[in-house]
Amino acid sequence: MKHSKRVAIFFSLMPGAGHMYLGLVRQGIQLMLLFFAIIFMSASFEMEFLAVFLPIIWFYSIFDVRLKSLKEDPLIDADLPIFADVASMKHFSNSSLVEKYIAYILIVMGIFSMINNLIIPVLSRYIDYYYIRCFKSLVISIILISIGAFMLKGKKSKIKSGDTLCNQEE
Known part of the structure; x- marks a missing residue:
């Protein structure tokens, strides 16, 4: 067409x-x-x-x-x-693993939403907004860094186990 x-x-x-x-x-x-x-x-x-x-x-x-x-x-x-x-990663072909990653994403988004919509409004009554915003940025940064470190840690262990497999085949 x-x-x-x-x-x-x-x-x-x-x-x-x-x-x-x-x-x-x-x-x-x-x-x-x-x-x-x-x-x-x-x-x-x-x-x-x-x-x-x-x-x-x-x-x-x-x-x-x-x-x-x-x-x-x-x-x-x-x-x-x-x-x-x-799509080409073999470990994503397992549907339960995909559901696990989606669950992690939803949990992180829920945490961010809870911080933004519940904790911040309550704290704003007692603490200056400048400090709340700094705290919020700190918490979100720590969560993102933790997720990144967790993902890199998982990749390193997979790479190491893949290297031993390659060495055994030779």
């Missing part, structure tokens, strides 16, 4: 919609999910630094749709490059 380049670029102004117009539904959904998840997280948890990624995703969407609308051969609806590595 021949797609109009102008219509595709018009739809690409909303990240993911241009891909869906071209028939790349999986890529479109992934782009929309990424775009709106960043908006949600930066607004809900006051992590404004995440908004830096919004123009990157937006421009990627526009230029990728433009490039794909110029192609004559049929388009293949595969994962976006950012999600391709995740």
Whole structure:
């Protein structure tokens, strides 16, 4: 099916919609999910630094749709490059492990939401807002650093066990 380049670029102004117009539904959904998840997280948890990624995703969407609308051969609806590595990991094929990672993400988001919507309003009655904001930033930073360290620790142990497997095969 021949797609109009102008219509595709018009739809690409909303990240993911241009891909869906071209028939790349999986890529479109992934782009929309990424775009709106960043908006949600930066607004809900006051992590404004995440908004830096919004123009990157937006421009990627526009230029990728433009490039794909110029192609004559049929388009293949595969994962976006950012999600391709995740899909190829063998340990993600276990559905219970995927559910475990989603559970971790939901727990962290719940903690951030509880800090923002319950603890901060209660503390603001007794403590100056400047100190509350510093405390909130400290707690969120510690949580993010802990998650990152936990993930790196898990990767190092997998790499070490993978190295011993390679050495045993030789």
